[in-house]
Structures are given as C-alpha cells and as structure tokens.
Amino acid sequence: MRHEDQTAFVTGAGQGIGEATAKRFAEAGAFVVATDVDSETGEATVADINDGDYAGEAEFMELDVTDGEAFEAVVDATAEEYGLDAVVNNAGVGHPPATVEDTDRSVFEFVLDVNVRGVWNGCQAALPHLKEQGSGNIVNIGSLASFYGLPKQGAYSLSKGAVMNFTRAVAAEAGRSGVRCNAVCPAFTDTELGRQFFETRDDPERAKEIMLKRYPLGRLAEPEEIADAVSFLASGEASYITGEGLRVDGGFSTS
Numbered sequence: 001m002r003h004e005d006q007t008a009f010v011t012g013a014g015q016g017i018g019e020a021t022a023k024r025f026a027e028a029g030a031f032v033v034a035t036d037v038d039s040e041t042g043e044a045t046v047a048d049i050n051d052g053d054y055a056g057e058a059e060f061m062e063l064d065v066t067d068g069e070a071f072e073a074v075v076d077a078t079a080e081e082y083g084l085d086a087v088v089n090n091a092g093v094g095h096p097p098a099t100v101e102d103t104d105r106s107v108f109e110f111v112l113d114v115n116v117r118g119v120w121n122g123c124q125a126a127l128p129h130l131k132e133q134g135s136g137n138i139v140n141i142g143s144l145a146s147f148y149g150l151p152k153q154g155a156y157s158l159s160k161g162a163v164m165n166f167t168r169a170v171a172a173e174a175g176r177s178g179v180r181c182n183a184v185c186p187a188f189t190d191t192e193l194g195r196q197f198f199e200t201r202d203d204p205e206r207a208k209e210i211m212l213k214r215y216p217l218g219r220l221a222e223p224e225e226i227a228d229a230v231s232f233l234a235s236g237e238a239s240y241i242t243g244e245g246l247r248v249d250g251g252f253s254t255s
Contacts, residue, residue: 001055002235004029007082009075011065011122012091014041016191017141017230020223021088023049024231026056030086033078035063037091065091065118068125075125084129086234089122090141092159094193096200097152108155115159116166123170123181131177137234140167141226142185142245144252160185164245171243180242182233187249189221216251 008025012018013034019041022034026049034049036042042060049058061074078084093114095107119140130136144150145157146164163183170181188194188211201207212218229248232238247253 001029002231002237003086004055006030006085007033007078008086008088008234009033009035009078009084009126010088010090011035011063011118013045013060014038015045016193017186017189017223017226018088018090019045020227021090021230022046022058023054024224024227025086025234026054026058028231029055031056031082032058033061033074033082034058035061035065035074035091037062037064065089065121066113068117068121071118071121072125075122075129079129084126084133084136086137086139087122087126087130088139088141088230088234089119090230091118092141092193094156094197095153097197098154099152100154103155111155112159112162115156116162119163119166123166127170127174127179130179131174134178136179138167138170138179138181139230139233140181140183141230142167142183144185144187144247144249146183146185146245147247147253167245168243175242180233180238182238182242183245184226184229184233185245185247185249186221186226187215187247187252189223189226191223194220214252214255215249216254219250221248221250 008030010022013022014036039062046058046060142163143160145160167183198204
C-alpha cells in the first residue's frame with residue numbers, strides 16, 4: 001500500500017478536503033493524526049477511520065493552527081510517539097466577497113492568520129523532525145487563487161499566493177535534507193467552504209451554473225479527488241517532484 005507503515009499529520013481534518021485526505025491516507029495504510037480546531041468534527045473523522053474498513057488507524061488532536069507553540073507541541077508529540085512521514089497543511093478559511101477597500105480589517109487578519117500563519121507554523125514545527133531523519137513530505141493546500149487574482153477575494157488571493165511561494169521556498173531550503181514540499185491547488189470543490197461562496201450570491205444556483213461553464217469537465221471537484229492528489233505528492237511515486245503547485249481544477253486553467 002502507498003502509505004503503509006507511515007504516519008500522516010493532517011490539519012483541518014474535521015470536514016471537506018481535510019477529512020477526505022485523512023481517510024485517503026488511512027485507506028493507504030498510514031497511521032493518521034487528524035487535527036482540527038473543532039473537536040467534534042475531528043473526532044468524528046477519527047471514529048469513521050477506526051470503526052470502518054481502513055488499513056490504517058487514526059488519533060485526534062485538537063489544534064488551532066494559528067497557535068505556533070501548540071502546533072509545535074502536537075507535532076513533537078506525534079513524531080515522538082508515532083514518527084512523522086507526511087504533513088498536510090490543509091486548514092484554511094475563506095471570506096464573503098468584498099472589494100479590497102470594503103474588506104473588514106478583522107476579516108483580513110483572520111484569513112491571513114489561518115491560511116498563512118497556519119501553514120508557516122506547520123512547516124516550522126515539522127521541518128526539524130523531517131530534516132533530522134533525512135526524509136519526509138509536506139503538502140500545503142493552495143488554491144487556484146495561488147495563481148489567479150480573484151475579484152472580491154483579495155484577502156483569500158493574497159493568502160493563497162503566499163502559500164504557493166512559501167511552498168517553493170521550503171522546497172528549495174529543505175531539499176538537500178531529503179525533504180520535499182509541494183502544494184495542491186484545487187479549483188472550487190464541493191465542500192462547506194465552496195458552498196458558502198455560492199450562498200453569498202443573490203442567486204446561488206445561477207452563480208454556480210455560470211461558474212461551471214468555466215470548467216471543461218463541467219462540475220465541481222469532489223474532496224476525495226483533491227485527497228488523491230495530496231496522497232500522490234506525499235508518496236514515493238512523486239519522489240522527484242518538489243516545489244510544485246499541482247492544479248486540480250477540472251481544466252479551468254486551460255479555458
């Protein structure tokens with residue numbers, strides 16, 4: 001199996017892409033440390049894994065990714081108890097559509113705190129362990145907004161652009177220590193975060209219909225499809241790939 005005898009650490013594992021990713025790693029034989037700021041949803045993910053027909057097992061740890069000291073503590077505990085092979089910095093937030101000048105300062109700061117500081121904290125906590133053992137993978141969750149400036153999504157676009165360039169920086173810095181770092185950059189995905197975007201529109205169904213016309217595959221991504229890409233980049237099958245942003249976008253970038 002792809003991740004047999006490995007330990008995967010996944011943030012934001014309580015729902016959406018994070019939940020699907022935790023389950024994908026478990027299906028492929030990994031022991032998964034699933035973290036989330038919401039203990040109820042995070043524990044539900046772990047219960048699904050441990051009570052279901054999965055090759056791997058899981059444990060839940062509550063974590064606010066914006067807290068650097070807490071992040072370091074849970075990563076240290078994971079590495080000491082189970083080892084550490086893959087770290088997936090998935091936790092992220094969006095914001096209601098707003099022009100730059102109309103974006104509330106508190107919204108801006110919250111988006112950057114979770115989406116940028118959270119990824120920084122995850123890499124900073126994991127890299128000493130991965131470098132010391134001379135192996136390991138970090139996969140950060142970016143977005144199409146890592147490459148495109150989305151109108152009325154200025155704070156989100158800023159945060160995801162930062163994630164992509166930081167991914168390149170980590171890859172350049174850690175490669176000679178045997179550590180790879182990549183990003184998966186999804187298009188709109190059928191998750192709670194994706195649905196919230198449409199629900200802010202006057203006519204959500206019409207907004208979704210217009211959006212889907214931009215996608216050659218004609219549909220939104222499923223969380224499991226993003227999880228497949230994460231699993232691939234964290235595996236030996238991607239052993240010569242680092243510093244890349246893998247667009248999983250249903251052909252959006254070709255249109």
